[in-house]
Amino acid sequence: MTTTDxxxxxxxxxxxxxIAFEQVRKEFGKGRDATLAVDDVDLAIGEREFVSLIGPSGxxxxxxxxxxxxLIEPSGGSVLVKGKSPRQARLDRDxxxxxxxxxxxxxxxxxxxxxxxxxxxxxxxxxxxxKQDEIERLLGMVGLDGFEKHRPYxxxxxxQQRVSLARALVFRxxxxxxxxPFGALDEITRDRMNLELLRIWSETHTTILFVTHSIPExxxxxxxxxxxxxxxxxxxxxxxxxxxxxxxxEVEESTRYYELVTEVREALGEAMAGDA
Amino acid sequence: xxxxxxxxxxxxxxxxxxxxxWGRYAGLIVPPALVFVAAVALWEAAVEVFEIQRFLLxxxxxxxxxxxxxxxxxxxxGRNTLGVAGRGLVLGGAIGIGLAALSFRTRWMAEGLGIYAxxxxxxxxxxxxxxxxxxxxxxxxxxIATVSIATAPILFTFTLVGLRRADPNAQELxxxxxxxxxxxxxxxxxxxxxxxxxxxxxxxxxIAMIVAIISEYxxxxxxxxxxxxRNEANNVHTVEVWTAIVxxxxxxxxxxMIVAIIDRFVLRWHSSKRGG
Numbered sequence: 001m002t003t004t005d006x007x008x009x010x011x012x013x014x015x016x017x018x019i020a021f022e023q024v025r026k027e028f029g030k031g032r033d034a035t036l037a038v039d040d041v042d043l044a045i046g047e048r049e050f051v052s053l054i055g056p057s058g059x060x061x062x063x064x065x066x067x068x069x070x071l072i073e074p075s076g077g078s079v080l081v082k083g084k085s086p087r088q089a090r091l092d093r094d095x096x097x098x099x100x101x102x103x104x105x106x107x108x109x110x111x112x113x114x115x116x117x118x119x120x121x122x123x124x125x126x127x128x129x130x131k132q133d134e135i136e137r138l139l140g141m142v143g144l145d146g147f148e149k150h151r152p153y154x155x156x157x158x159x160q161q162r163v164s165l166a167r168a169l170v171f172r173x174x175x176x177x178x179x180x181p182f183g184a185l186d187e188i189t190r191d192r193m194n195l196e197l198l199r200i201w202s203e204t205h206t207t208i209l210f211v212t213h214s215i216p217e218x219x220x221x222x223x224x225x226x227x228x229x230x231x232x233x234x235x236x237x238x239x240x241x242x243x244x245x246x247x248x249x250e251v252e253e254s255t256r257y258y259e260l261v262t263e264v265r266e267a268l269g270e271a272m273a274g275d276a
Numbered sequence: 277x278x279x280x281x282x283x284x285x286x287x288x289x290x291x292x293x294x295x296x297x298w299g300r301y302a303g304l305i306v307p308p309a310l311v312f313v314a315a316v317a318l319w320e321a322a323v324e325v326f327e328i329q330r331f332l333l334x335x336x337x338x339x340x341x342x343x344x345x346x347x348x349x350x351x352x353x354g355r356n357t358l359g360v361a362g363r364g365l366v367l368g369g370a371i372g373i374g375l376a377a378l379s380f381r382t383r384w385m386a387e388g389l390g391i392y393a394x395x396x397x398x399x400x401x402x403x404x405x406x407x408x409x410x411x412x413x414x415x416x417x418x419x420i421a422t423v424s425i426a427t428a429p430i431l432f433t434f435t436l437v438g439l440r441r442a443d444p445n446a447q448e449l450x451x452x453x454x455x456x457x458x459x460x461x462x463x464x465x466x467x468x469x470x471x472x473x474x475x476x477x478x479x480x481x482x483i484a485m486i487v488a489i490i491s492e493y494x495x496x497x498x499x500x501x502x503x504x505x506r507n508e509a510n511n512v513h514t515v516e517v518w519t520a521i522v523x524x525x526x527x528x529x530x531x532x533m534i535v536a537i538i539d540r541f542v543l544r545w546h547s548s549k550r551g552g
Contacts, residue, residue: 071448090454097452103445107467107545116463120455151545 018175018207019045019068023077025232026063037063039232041077045209047174050201052210052218052225054264056272060233061211065177068209069097081175093121095175096168100183102160104152110163111135111148117171138166141200158189162196169200175207183213191249194220198247215268219260220247227267236271239264334515343519350523356500358527360416361488364423365480371424372431373473380439380465390436393429401426405491419491426487427480434476438469471546474539481535485528 026038038060045051053061066072067079070086081089089095096117104113114135118126139145142162152160161181168176182190194217201208212218218225219241227236241260243251251257316336322328323335330338343350372393379385404425408418442465450460492502501520508516543549 069448069452071451090452093454095452097449099445099449101445103443103449105446105464105467106547117453120450120453120459120463153545153547153550 016047017044017080018047018049018082019043019209020080021064021067021077022080024064024067024074024079025076026060026067026072027075036232038067039234041233041235043226043235043238045207047207048205050198050208050210050221050223052212052222053228054212054215054218054225054268055228055233055236056230056268057213058233059228059230059271061228062179063233065097065179065209065211068175069095069177071097089175093117093171094173095177096171096173098161098164098168098176098178098181100180102152102157102164104160104163104167106152108151109148110139110144110150110152110155113152113163114138114166114170117167121171123171134170135166138169141169141203142166142196156189158185158193161185161193165197165200169204169206172204173206175209176201178208178210180211180213182217190214190217195248197221198245202246215261215264216252219243219257219264220252225264227264227271229271237267239267331512331514334518338515339518339522342515343522346516346519350501350504350519353500353504353520354523354527356497357485357488357492357502357524358531360419360492360500361423361481361484361531363416364420364488365427365484367420368424368427368480368484369431369477372428372433373435375428376432376435376439376469377461380436386436386440390433393432396425396429397433401487402490402494405494408491409495414496416496419488419496422491423484423487427484430480430483431473431476434472434479435469438472439465441472442468471543471548474535474543477535478532478539481531482528485524485531489524 021041021043024038024041025036027034027036029035041060041064043064053064055061063072067074068081068086070090079086082092082094084092084094105116108116115131118131118134139148142165144159144162144166147155147159152163155163165181182193185193197208198221208221210218210221222241225239225241227239228234229236239260243254243256243260319333320336323333375389376386379389401422405418405422408421408425412418412421446464447460450464455463489500489502489505492500493506494502497503498507501524505517505520508514508520540549
């Protein structure tokens with residue numbers, strides 16, 4: 001076992017900035033057809049912080065995530081990931097990206113899907129034995145022991161997303177960028193995945209930037225919730241979630257939790273009213 | 277007999293699921309076989325009842341007996357035809373697949389080539405046979421060339437469609453891993469292209485056999501099915517012609533089935549092959 005258990009008791013402290021958006025603007029298309037997806041976004045996410053982006057659809061929350069991942073480039077302003085350009089961060093394999101669809105390869109077994117990043121990256125000092133141990137450990141962590149030889153299509157949606165999570169963690173990126181990862185799952189599975197994600201987050205010391213449509217999900221998971229307005233996407237407000245970690249389902253029954261859910265809902269209401 | 281367990285009987289998977297599989301295969305094989313037997317019987321009876329001239333339509337029984345009498349010669353001629361079809365297919369495949377792999381990332385290139393592939397598929401390729409004879413001589417060379425002209429555009433089109441079908445999310449995933457082009461090509465695009473490639477191959481093997489026989493029919497050696505048909509038809513040896521047709525059919529179907537079996541095996545992960 002790894003020696004990370006003690007860390008789960010201490011709340012994460014933002015010592016350094018993991019991701020910084022400064023005056024970020026993103027336009028899609030050119031000329032008259034151009035749409036401003038994101039405008040004037042200033043946001044800093046600290047190391048080991050768990051931050052959720054929430055807002056009406058079309059508010060550019062996914063755009064911010066994709067900018068940080070260097071899947072697209074900003075039209076203005078700057079994005080820094082671990083103090084570097086997103087491109088450099090991508091080349092340095094600093095982040096793992098998780099899509100709403102599990103995006104698994106059907107022609108590979110569960111084991112081989114998780115092994116994919118390691119095959120590509122050829123991390124120095126990563127021996128065959130270390131690889132095997134790491135994959136085994138991660139499959140255990142996401143609760144998929146015994147499914148190594150299965151193919152993705154033999155698994156449920158929730159299990160598929162767990163494979164995707166294990167695959168993102170296998171090369172130990174310090175940042176996870178998650179684009180509505182549990183949006184396609186049913187409520188029950190989603191609740192369980194949320195709690196597992198919190199546990200994994202505290203065990204792996206990663207920074208998580210999490211896009212979601214769900215207010216309860218955002219409040220349950222995050223240290224801060226960023227509420228965005230629609231078209232163009234701007235930061236409406238940043239709401240600190242002062243619920244103590246580690247959080248369990250009991251948190252969802254506390255008064256403070258309800259207050260925070262209400263606060264986020266009201267901020268979201270204002271964000272949408274501004275739009276109308 | 278010994279009392280030791282027969283290794284074949286002890287083989288795994290000999291359970292009820294297997295028997296159900298056999299039931300399914302029987303359902304696939306028995307009805308067409310019955311139709312075949314009935315058609316042949318009807319043919320035999322029709323020749324008898326209507327007293328059809330032997331040179332117009334010989335009895336199936338006569339064809340079959342001559343087929344086995346001449347089997348060694350027919351199989352030799354078949355082997356030569358198969359050689360031409362096979363080499364033409366390999367050459368056509370190399371050109372078609374090579375061009376698809378080179379052009380699939382560049383839209384203008386793929387579309388530019390795609391138009392000519394479409395044109396080439398519309399041209400009755402056999403009309404090019406005289407040209408290839410001028411270029412490559414009357415023997416195998418020209419026939420191989422004709423087969424590859426007929427098959428290259430088919431394999432180009434199918435492979436291209438498959439290569440371009442790769443899931444955009446999966447492409448972004450590979451980008452997030454900073455995977456190289458070659459790596460992405462082999463790990464992502466090729467598996468996506470395989471089902472399409474096999475569909476193209478199944479069409480191409482049949483066409484390769486047909487084009488090989490017809491171009492042999494146009495001239496050159498008699499030691500192949502097309503040449504033999506030409507020679508015997510000129511002498512109104514109808515039964516001999518029919519035996520060559522039977523051999524051509526047998527080889528064509530055999531080739532198709534080999535491809536279909538490989539397809540099934542290689543693509544057992546693919547949604548179209550998973551079965552119930």
